[in-house]
Amino acid sequence: MAATVRQEPQEKERGTPLVVETRGLTKRYGRIAAVESLDLTVRRGEVYGFLGPNGAGKTTTLRMLLGLIRPTSGDARVLGEKPGSPAGLGKVGALVESPAFYPYLSGQDNLRVMARYSGVRSPRIAEVLERVELSGRAKDKFRKYSLGMKQRLGVAAALLKDPDLLVLDEPTNGLDPKGMADMRDLIRRLGKGDRTVLLSSHLLGEVEQICDRVGVISKGSLVAEGSVAELRGKQGLLVRAEPTEEAAQIAEKLVGVEEVAELGGALRLTTDPERAAEINAKLVSAGLRVSELRPAGQSLEEAFLELTGGETV
């Protein structure tokens, strides 16, 4: 009888080394499947958004990837290593749940304590404080920090080892709009170059603004993975022109228009919305009366509502 060969995680996909790869990753708590058969792929250098509503399984997944909890079943590889193995952990920085800082020590001294036990050289402390724009408040006691400053110190701590992979669990949670915007800017800057950032969020707009690729998790399962554009689906133009029949015939013949559908007296063209002016000119020069022409893509929100079965993210 032929033995069943279990497929091991692939090191590479489409030529890009995978920084995180999971196969059938599952975590059950009694009857609750917190994470169910998750297949994630995070590529080197990207900012990956792990998006899902409350209770979807984001933190549980990140904790498994960091080796903080064991999966019930399935495999995961982080930077080619088993989660939690010393070789892997040296290259991963994480901010999952609020880090335990000493309230009576300054931000700088908290980082000193951390740097000492992780064998990080001390000049690095000033570098990471600069990176998160806390240099000016470095000598203030942690308990005097605002929530945004505490979060930034958490990111600074995660950066101490100059990690190849930075894992951030809902880094903007609880911050005010300015704090959120600052944190987003910081993450974008940190994600430049070779460093990979994996962040979780329940905020659609946030992920859309800062991530290269997105994985959508709903009730423990991955329901979609791809670039924001891919998840959004086909883009197009809505055209209202009289006579509609004639407009449809012209539109069908245009190069770059993939599909023409009639929609309540208007036409929906599947095409690059940037071509609006050119299409308008063609219709007008054919003697048609164009009364409306606008981009008509599926919004990311609509796409997600569809993917998560109506649960907002």
Ligand SMILES: Nc1ncnc2c1ncn2[C@@H]1O[C@H](COP(=O)(O)OP(=O)(O)OP(=O)(O)O)[C@@H](O)[C@H]1O
């Ligand atoms: N230690 C635990 N024991 C029992 N159930 C747990 C445990 N940790 C998580 N769960 C359950 O697993 C599910 C996923 O939780 P998880 O914290 O991973 O979600 P999340 O996506 O991070 O949500 P949030 O956006 O609220 O942080 C939830 O139903 C939660 O109650």
Ligand SMILES: [Mg+2]
């Ligand atoms: Mg969580």
